[in-house]
Amino acid sequence: MREDYQRSVLTQLPKPPKSAEDISARVEALDSYRVWASANRASQDRMWSLLAEQIDEDYHRIEDVAAQLSARPEGSLHLSGGKEMPEYISRICIHGQPGGYMLERRADDLAAGLLYEAGGNLYAMGQGIGKRDSKGERLISHIRETYPDFRPRRILEMGCSAGGQSGDYPPAFPDAEFHALDVSPAMLRYAHVRAEALGATVHFHQADASETGFEDESFDLIISHNLFHEVEQSHMQKIADECYRLLAPGGMCIHQDVPIQAGRFDAFGQFLSEWQTEHNNEPFWMDFVHADLPGMLEKAGFDQKDISQEYLQAQDGPIPWYVVTAIKD
Secondary structure (H helix, E strand, O other), X not given: OHHXXXXXXXXXXXXOOOOHHHOHHHHHOOHHHHHHHHHHHHHHHHHHHHHHHHHHHHHHHHHHHHHHHHOOOOOEEEOOOOOOOOHHHHOOOXXXXXXXXXXXXXXXXXXXXXXXXXHHHHHHHOOOOOOOOOHHHHHHHHHHHHOOOOOOOEEEEEOOOOOOXXXXXXXXXXXXEEEEEEOOHHHHHHHHHHHHHHOOOOEEEEOEOOEOOOOOOOEEEEEEEOOHHHOOHHHHHHHHHHHHHHEEEEEEEEEEEOOOOOOOOOHHHHHHHHHHHHHOOOOOHHHXXXXXXXXXXXXXXXXXXXXXXXXXXXXXXXXXXXXXXXXOO
């Protein structure tokens, strides 16, 4: 499609395009775009449908295994018991996942977490991310390399979803108490069982990352993986404020996310990025593209000299991860 764009669109423009708006109508008229867009969306919808069928067929066995693991917990699971969660999370099905993050079909449902992890594994293999990449392990190696003397005693993961990265941290920091939170009860139920299966001691909490309920200065390390591009703009600053409130002096927060920041792409790359919002149930994607996370952290109270942003090459796969770090004086 890019080759078609360069041949059929770029050469016909009087001057180089600066934004997606300059080329959108022309690209959308290309046959290659129509094939790509329809195949992309249709294959993803088919993926979710097939996974949902497989999970339903195997659900009783999964449920039995989950019950056995939950009966001998090393960690813990704390659900809010009906406390109202952000409405913007429940009203959408992020990237087409059936029922979205808040799917609840029955009491003690695990389906949202099952779909998220199984779908994510398949989805990633079609996006050039790599089959063995672990965002958690990549961030852990970065911490060890950059801050070799850092020894956190309490760690908090914000927006842990299905716990795909949560299991990496307890063995990496065996002397630390590890907590993880998310707004979805079904995601957390699955994350808890997943951690127990791995033998990782994690304390899961249903809570909003912008209002966690933890005490002031109660953590030494706060992390997140792909959180900020899934929250609405008004919540971004609130999460940054919460990080500052929760960190003890000398503590740090490290937020990893997708590398889609404004200025990284040409007009065609911008067009593909905006496609996520228009056609792939990513309503906050463009908010994150233009977000100034370092500025938000400075506004929250961190000193500008203690804030950094960089791109870290993934462990496996061609793309880098965007990482913002802030250390509290």
